[in-house]
Amino acid sequence: MRDIIGPALKLIRLPHAEGLDLPAYETPGAAGMDVRAAVTEPLTLAPGKRMLVPTGFIFEIPQGFEIQVRPRSGLAFKNGVTCLNTPGTIDSDYRGEVKVLLVNLGDEDFHIERGMRIAQLVFAPVVQARVEEAENFSQTARGAGGFGSTGV
Ligand SMILES: O=c1ccn([C@H]2C[C@H](O)[C@@H](COP(=O)(O)OP(=O)(O)OP(=O)(O)O)O2)c(=O)[nH]1
Numbered sequence: 001m002r003d004i005i006g007p008a009l010k011l012i013r014l015p016h017a018e019g020l021d022l023p024a025y026e027t028p029g030a031a032g033m034d035v036r037a038a039v040t041e042p043l044t045l046a047p048g049k050r051m052l053v054p055t056g057f058i059f060e061i062p063q064g065f066e067i068q069v070r071p072r073s074g075l076a077f078k079n080g081v082t083c084l085n086t087p088g089t090i091d092s093d094y095r096g097e098v099k100v101l102l103v104n105l106g107d108e109d110f111h112i113e114r115g116m117r118i119a120q121l122v123f124a125p126v127v128q129a130r131v132e133e134a135e136n137f138s139q140t141a142r143g144a145g146g147f148g149s150t151g152v
């Protein structure tokens with residue numbers, strides 16, 4: 001395995017993930033690690049339905065980081081299957097199993113097999129803000145203009 005420069009990310013494999021590949025970067029420059037369905041039997045996701053799919057792993061995310069659960073574009077394009085809550089947020093203090101909330105926006109049943117790559121996990125820095133209530137702000141050229149205020 002190639003050396004990756006970056007913070008260590010510890011994970012624990014749950015019994016139902018026995019034998020599954022670890023979440024992994026498929027190419028040297030991949031932004032996300034593909035993660036697999038830790039289902040014990042094939043499941044069918046009917047059109048218009050959603051389902052929480054287990055990954056079989058718990059992560060210990062270092063403080064100051066998060067994991068984003070993002071869809072795989074191939075599943076979205078070919079099957080209309082995406083993550084309903086994209087990007088899903090895995091908090092650094094979460095110690096439960098990471099699950100993927102899939103939704104089938106296509107028009108055919110989607111079959112989820114054990115070991116299928118269902119989503120990708122992006123490990124990313126986050127900064128917590130100190131929230132402060134204020135009376136007034138600095139002036140800007142934009143002001144409150146938005147939603148196309150600068151033209152096309
Ligand atoms: O796609 C996801 C999104 C979230 N989670 C887990 C990890 C995350 O830390 C926790 C809470 O997620 P979130 O804050 O998005 O949900 P909530 O509805 O605000 O729940 P809570 O009140 O538990 O924060 O659920 C997943 O396993 N998969």
Ligand SMILES: [Mg+2]
Pocket residue numbers: none
């Ligand atoms: Mg929350």
